Amino acid sequence: MRTKSIPDKRIADMVEALQARASVIGPKRSADGTLRLGKIESADELEIDYRNSILSPKSVFFPQRETICALEGERVVDVPLPDGPIVLLGIRPCDSSAIQALDKVFLESSPQDPFYARRRELCTVVSFACTRPESTCFCTAVQGGPGHVHASDVLVLESDGELLLRPHSEKGEQLLESIDGLLGDASQKAIEKAETAIEQAAERIDSFTLDGVAESLQGAWESDIWTRIGQQCIGCGVCSYLCPTCHCFDISDEVQKDEGSRVRAWDCCAYPLFTLHASGHNPRASRRERWRQRAMHKFHYGLTNYDRFLCVGCGRCIRNCPVNVDLRSVLQEVRS
Amino acid sequence: MTANPYLPFPCRLDGIEVENEERDIKTFKLAFLEAEHAKAFAYMPGQFAELSLPGFGEAPFGIASSPTEAGFVLFSVKRVGVFTSELHASECGRLVGVRGPLGKAFPWEAMQGKDLVVVGGGFAFTTLRSAIVYALDEKNRKDFGTITVIYGARTPGELLYRSDLDAWSARKDIELHVTVDRGDEAWKGHVGVVPKILEQTAPKADRAMAIVCGPPIMIKYTLPVIDKLGFSPKTTVLSLENRMKCGIGKCGRCNIGPRFVCVDGPVFTREELSALPQEY
Ligand SMILES: Cc1cc2nc3c(=O)[nH]c(=O)nc-3n(C[C@H](O)[C@H](O)[C@H](O)COP(=O)(O)OP(=O)(O)OC[C@H]3O[C@@H](n4cnc5c(N)ncnc54)[C@H](O)[C@@H]3O)c2cc1C
Ligand code: SF4
Ligand code: SF4
Ligand code: FES
Numbered sequence: 303m304r305t306k307s308i309p310d311k312r313i314a315d316m317v318e319a320l321q322a323r324a325s326v327i328g329p330k331r332s333a334d335g336t337l338r339l340g341k342i343e344s345a346d347e348l349e350i351d352y353r354n355s356i357l358s359p360k361s362v363f364f365p366q367r368e369t370i371c372a373l374e375g376e377r378v379v380d381v382p383l384p385d386g387p388i389v390l391l392g393i394r395p396c397d398s399s400a401i402q403a404l405d406k407v408f409l410e411s412s413p414q415d416p417f418y419a420r421r422r423e424l425c426t427v428v429s430f431a432c433t434r435p436e437s438t439c440f441c442t443a444v445q446g447g448p449g450h451v452h453a454s455d456v457l458v459l460e461s462d463g464e465l466l467l468r469p470h471s472e473k474g475e476q477l478l479e480s481i482d483g484l485l486g487d488a489s490q491k492a493i494e495k496a497e498t499a500i501e502q503a504a505e506r507i508d509s510f511t512l513d514g515v516a517e518s519l520q521g522a523w524e525s526d527i528w529t530r531i532g533q534q535c536i537g538c539g540v541c542s543y544l545c546p547t548c549h550c551f552d553i554s555d556e557v558q559k560d561e562g563s564r565v566r567a568w569d570c571c572a573y574p575l576f577t578l579h580a581s582g583h584n585p586r587a588s589r590r591e592r593w594r595q596r597a598m599h600k601f602h603y604g605l606t607n608y609d610r611f612l613c614v615g616c617g618r619c620i621r622n623c624p625v626n627v628d629l630r631s632v633l634q635e636v637r638s
Numbered sequence: 639m640t641a642n643p644y645l646p647f648p649c650r651l652d653g654i655e656v657e658n659e660e661r662d663i664k665t666f667k668l669a670f671l672e673a674e675h676a677k678a679f680a681y682m683p684g685q686f687a688e689l690s691l692p693g694f695g696e697a698p699f700g701i702a703s704s705p706t707e708a709g710f711v712l713f714s715v716k717r718v719g720v721f722t723s724e725l726h727a728s729e730c731g732r733l734v735g736v737r738g739p740l741g742k743a744f745p746w747e748a749m750q751g752k753d754l755v756v757v758g759g760g761f762a763f764t765t766l767r768s769a770i771v772y773a774l775d776e777k778n779r780k781d782f783g784t785i786t787v788i789y790g791a792r793t794p795g796e797l798l799y800r801s802d803l804d805a806w807s808a809r810k811d812i813e814l815h816v817t818v819d820r821g822d823e824a825w826k827g828h829v830g831v832v833p834k835i836l837e838q839t840a841p842k843a844d845r846a847m848a849i850v851c852g853p854p855i856m857i858k859y860t861l862p863v864i865d866k867l868g869f870s871p872k873t874t875v876l877s878l879e880n881r882m883k884c885g886i887g888k889c890g891r892c893n894i895g896p897r898f899v900c901v902d903g904p905v906f907t908r909e910e911l912s913a914l915p916q917e918y
Binding site (some may be wrong): 370371373374375376377378379380381407408411413414415416523549550551552553554555557562564566569571576577578579580581583585586591595598599602603606607 | 732854884893
């Protein structure tokens with residue numbers, strides 16, 4: 303299908319048309335003034351002129367807390383899978399890349415996770431190319447870029463007074479067909495303009511590279527950088543809760559009067575209990591080992607196991623760390 | 639759609655055996671409620687499973703029975719925390735969830751036709767019991783050369799599987815050396831730590847594979863002896879433990895370097911381990 307276009311003033315109509323077929327999740331202002339992803343109740347809530355949301359879209363596919371089995375007396379029983387179509391509208395390419403990273407773990411490594419698989423199946427991902435990189439962004443260093451498609455079914459480009467929509471999968475084609483009445487064909491001029499804006503955005507992104515970082519990390523197991531970062535880090539876990547690719551979880555039982563659920567909830571390698579053995583032994587006893595694990599997992603083990611970084615350069619961990627740990631400088635130091 | 643990999647098979651607690659004087663290790667015999675679940679739970683010695691009781695969570699345990707023992711599965715569990723205490727307080731008839739089998743078994747293909755040297759200490763003997771019972775089974779015994787077992791505990795009262803040990807010592811086709819750190823009046827066997835008895839026994843390494851399981855301190859002093867006897871990194875097999883939750887390579891806590899103990903292990907050859915960081 304060719305690139306389609308819709309004038310800005312009809313975006314609300316498009317959202318309404320999508321709402322008729324699916325639950326639409328997109329960026330909107332929350333009560334505290336921050337920009338978050340949430341269910342779009344009325345079309346004018348959608349905010350597309352934004353940098354990036356505080357929380358990543360990973361909870362759409364991998365909720366922070368999810369029942370994986372029901373507990374009924376002595377029995378552990380199955381629970382129904384989630385249902386109902388979703389359109390995830392307006393995420394950034396970095397977060398789309400993060401969906402591909404989660405796919406590696408939950409979809410492409412056997413056994414599949416049925417809850418994640420179902421949500422991926424139910425969801426059409428419409429991402430917006432990025433023309434507003436922040437100073438903390440580094441997608442271009444981690445196999446990404448402001449116009450990359452990654453897991454997106456439709457990629458939207460911004461041009462003067464209109465949005466250009468490009469399908470990249472069958473799901474994407476179907477979505478555009480369903481709103482075909484609202485769409486026109488994009489002009490060559492508009493496409494060129496939008497593509498130039500993306501190229502310019504790419505040039506504004508931090509130019510540092512991570513070539514050879516996995517090899518450097520392999521040789522840096524005993525480096526004292528881990529001791530220093532371990533002392534700076536307070537182990538709050540903010541970096542992994544905000545990270546679009548962090549996928550570690552805990553499983554626990556929640557029961558009241560014989561009835562309850564076996565629940566999985568996001569967990570974090572920055573916490574000491576994460577790896578504590580019942581014997582009291584802890585293979586990652588201090589923050590030194592725990593921070594090393596964070597860096598190794600994302601920039602070394604990811605390449606070994608899945609042929610990709612488990613970081614998409616969104617910069618959330620850098621912007622929100624309470625003690626200003628900057629992943630980029632850690633990696634630069636390891637490489638030099 | 640794939641089946642829910644977090645859903646355990648329901649099993650009935652069918653037998654409870656107190657294993658030691660401390661009374662903090664018990665062997666639990668579990669029977670599947672459904673024949674199709676028993677069939678789906680096709681395992682080999684060295685694998686593990688997640689056991690669970692609603693409200694008390696799940697925990698991983700090595701499978702102590704052998705697939706040649708049909709009709710039940712065995713787990714020997716030390717009482718240390720929330721789940722294990724509740725299991726210890728349970729009576730026969732209670733339902734226990736069993737999720738598995740998980741992880742990789744001992745390298746049975748590579749062990750075919752070889753002499754087996756099994757070295758174990760403390761309560762890590764569980765999957766070793768499984769391996770020995772399996773190899774001694776009349777259908778399998780011909781697949782292996784000599785079988786030498788060296789098993790140690792702190793005191794005679796801490797030795798697991800006393801009736802199995804008695805039965806094995808009466809057989810001609812297995813060389814069993816049981817040792818304790820400290821004996822008592824009744825004790826007539828070896829006295830001394832596992833590495834010392836291994837060195838004295840000196841099983842031949844040229845056609846053999848060694849499986850070594852035990853507490854970290856035993857492993858530390860046993861591996862140099864294993865080296866001295868001539869076992870190579872390829873022919874020495876260890877079984878590791880790490881804290882686990884999912885058991886299927888997703889929850890991200892059990893890794894050593896890029897490998898997950900739950901799916902790439904818990905059994906590793908020393909050759910495989912030499913490629914990994916020493917973080918366990
Ligand atoms: C592959 C594998 C095979 C295994 N095989 C066996 C086996 O055959 N037999 C066997 O007995 N064990 C085996 N284990 C070990 C077994 O899994 C643990 O003993 C078990 O998970 C303990 O569960 P629990 O709920 O009783 O203990 P938990 O309650 O989880 O914890 C035990 C201890 O951890 C500490 N702890 C837990 N939570 C906290 C907290 N919030 N704050 C502070 N401290 C805390 C406490 O000191 C507590 O006593 C195996 C483990 C693995 C990975
Ligand atoms: S956000 Fe910063 S302080 Fe908190 S765990 Fe991450 S690196 Fe450490
Ligand atoms: S590690 Fe930091 S920059 Fe990389 S994806 Fe996670 S939050 Fe974004
Ligand atoms: S136990 Fe979850 S990844 Fe190994």
